[in-house]
Amino acid sequence: MGITATSLLSPQQGSRVWAQDSNCPEPAIVLKSDAVVPVTKANFADAETQTALVKYVAKVAAETCSTGMGVIWNDGKTADPKDRTVIRINFDTLYSWLILDLSTPATFTLPETDGRYQSAMVLNGQGYVYVEKEPGDYTLTQDEVGSRIALVAFRTGVNIQDPDDVAQAQALQAKLSVKQAKTGEFVQPNQWDLQQMLALRAAYNQERNDKGVKSESLFGRPGEITPEQNNMGVAVGIGGLPKExxxxxxxxxxxxxxxxxxxxxxxxxxxxxxxxxxxxxxxxxxxxxxxxxxxxxxxxxxxxxxxxxxxxxxxxxxxxxxxxxxxxxxxxxxxxxxxxxxxxxxxxxxx
Missing domain, CATH: 2.60.120.600 (Domain of unknown function DUF1214, C-terminal domain)
Structure with missing residues (x-):
């Protein structure tokens, strides 16, 4: 759950950014404009989600020696407690990350798990989510997801204190797969006023605490929750699973x-x-x-x-x-x- 905000590391307008190892492709990140756009309740979820996903593209690119798009990165360790990219992250699963440009449809596959917990959370460009939990093939399109860019976060259950169990979980991660004809790129339309974004995040968290809002009303698809509920869910922790x-x-x-x-x-x-x-x-x-x-x-x-x-x-x-x-x-x-x-x-x- 949840992403912190930092700057976009001085990207070049209209160009790909986050150069990595010279032997690897550059991350497929394009910033259309470096204009800083004010963050309001109307665009808060967009700002939080875009700020988060652009970092994941860069991270996946670095870890897989790829453009960061259309490729699964299996992180074989539980979250690093010193990492400040994600707020309220869990330490109970191994994560696998996939960022998709759905200008071309993509199909990912969940393998048979022999009873081990595994799920695939699909997050769109506005922070709305749904989850798939059964083995099988799942095709994502822009119309279905509701945005051109989507993140699929795979969670695989693990007992981190048992090395044999960790190895079994890693083997299951390796069975995840994706197919896509063209992997595309991540297009960021502009920069965001990060201080305004953080202030709204704090306000939504305080409101949730004051009102005792339950998590099951904060995460879901458009129509299942309101934009304000989605805003609060994104603030509490982007990428939280829906109630199912x-x-x-x-x-x-x-x-x-x-x-x-x-x-x-x-x-x-x-x-x-x-x-x-x-x-x-x-x-x-x-x-x-x-x-x-x-x-x-x-x-x-x-x-x-x-x-x-x-x-x-x-x-x-x-x-x-x-x-x-x-x-x-x-x-x-x-x-x-x-x-x-x-x-x-x-x-x-x-x-």
Whole structure:
């Protein structure tokens, strides 16, 4: 979820930018104008999404020695906690990235997984999303997606503490594929006023916190959510999965006293999982103990997972907290128990 904003690294108007290794093609990024356009609620999602995707084109290009378009980059490691490209990223899956110019249709393939979690999230140029979770071929067109440019973010489940499981997840990543007659280019129409964009992002995050808006109303296709809901979702974390793929429970405490969160019978799908990640006020992890996943969380004799936030670091299921901390509980492939209210959201308890 979520991309931070930095400048476009002094691109040249009307030219391709982000030159890399001289033996590799240049990233297929074209900036039409270096004019800086004000960011308002009307174009906020465009600004956030374009700022994010242009960075992914450059990253994919560098990692694959390609133009960055129409090629899958399998990142065989979980997210780097020191990387400040993405806010509220998860540390539970291996990501694979694909950016497409849909002036030519493209077809990607999800392989059989033998029960391992894998999904493909399709994000359009305005930040709207949908998710595919079943093995098979999926053809994307500009009309269907709603924009010329699309990002496909593949998530593959992994127990990062088990080297054998990591190897199996990487092998499944390698089975992802894409076909496209012409890979095209990423056309950025202009620069954006990044300070205005960041200010709106902060305002939307504060509004979500004040109103307690649930994640299931923030991510989806046009028509499933409103432009304002989409704006808030993009601000909270661009690339969040829609409710059929995941739900995100946000915790924004004001206290740094040691506390617990007790989880029982979390309603994730059979081939999915849950996780809790602690972030700082800007949406980034801090310290060494910031993530707990159901793949390796310790269960007590009653069947509960008691997460210890703050206090003694020797505690079981310990996560570090500090001033400004907040946490996100992710539930992947949520079951009806989440939506019908039979599973009740657990709350933090100060010790």
């Amino acid at each position: 793929g995941a739900v995100y429970l946000f915790y924004t405490p004001t206290s740094t006293d040691p506390q617990t969160l007790t989880l029982r019978d979390v309603p994730n799908g059979d081939n999915a999982f849950w996780s809790l990640t602690v972030y700082d006020k800007d949406g980034f992890p801090s310290g060494d103990n910031f993530n707990l996943n159901s793949a390796f969380a310790k269960t007590n004799p009653d069947g509960d997972v008691v997460i210890n936030l703050g206090g003694n670091s020797d505690q079981e299921n310990y996560l570090e907290i500090y001033p400004g901390w907040n946490a996100t509980l992710r539930i992947y492939n949520p079951t009806p128990a989440y939506f019908d209210g039979s599973w009740v959201r657990p709350e933090l308890q100060i010790k």
